[in-house]
Amino acid sequence: MTLAEAERYLLSLELFGMRFGLDRMRRLMTVLGSPQERYETIHVVGTNGKSSTARMTAAILRRHGLRTGTYLSPHLVSFTERVRIDDEDSSPERFAAAVERARHAAEMVDRTLGPDDGVTQFEALTAAAFDELAGARVLVAVI
Numbered sequence: 001m002t003l004a005e006a007e008r009y010l011l012s013l014e015l016f017g018m019r020f021g022l023d024r025m026r027r028l029m030t031v032l033g034s035p036q037e038r039y040e041t042i043h044v045v046g047t048n049g050k051s052s053t054a055r056m057t058a059a060i061l062r063r064h065g066l067r068t069g070t071y072l073s074p075h076l077v078s079f080t081e082r083v084r085i086d087d088e089d090s091s092p093e094r095f096a097a098a099v100e101r102a103r104h105a106a107e108m109v110d111r112t113l114g115p116d117d118g119v120t121q122f123e124a125l126t127a128a129a130f131d132e133l134a135g136a137r138v139l140v141a142v143i
Contacts (some may be wrong), residue, residue, distance in 0.1 A: 003092035006099035007079055013121035015028045022110060024119050027055045028127040031105035035134030039069070054142045055084075061140050062086060069138035085136045090099045098132035099124070 001009075003050060027035055037087040046055045051072045058068040083090040084096075090098075105127060106119040119127075133141045 001096045001100040001103075003078070003080065003096045006096040009099060010079060010102055010121055010125055013119065013124055019117070019120060021071065024113070024117070025123050025126070027112070028102070028105050028119060028123060029130070031108050032101060032127060035131045038134040039138050040140045042140060043141060050053040057138050058084070058140075058142045059087070061142070067137065067140045069133035069136060069141040071126070071133070071141065071143040079125065082125070083132050085133070090110040090132060094132060094136075095128070098135070101131055102128035 026117040042054075043059065044050045046053075054070050054072060058070045061068045072082050072084065077101075078089075078092075080090045080092060082097045083095060085094075102124045106120055106124050110118045129143075130141075
């Protein structure tokens, strides 16, 4: 899968809509081998300034010698901007490979769900990001 194909796939998924619950996400993570459990996580929440706070937190951790990953939103030009390893955006190749793995997992999960209950763009993108962070062997992810 190329970056263009990965971005087309993500854009083809439902962006908005109410789908409560974590069942789809838990299933995705299980199919992917629970990548979110391979690193420590700092979860930044709030209304404004989350990306800046996440970037600053990751920079502090890097300064102390830790390999960091950051998952940000939104992006300006490319989805690759959302996943950072240390201080660099994801490469097109790494990102596309992570999306391909998430797409495959989403197809497996979708088979177990109703016709209107498929994996959303947010869920697929988050699954790809968590998988990529694990593959990059980050010690701490700031999300």
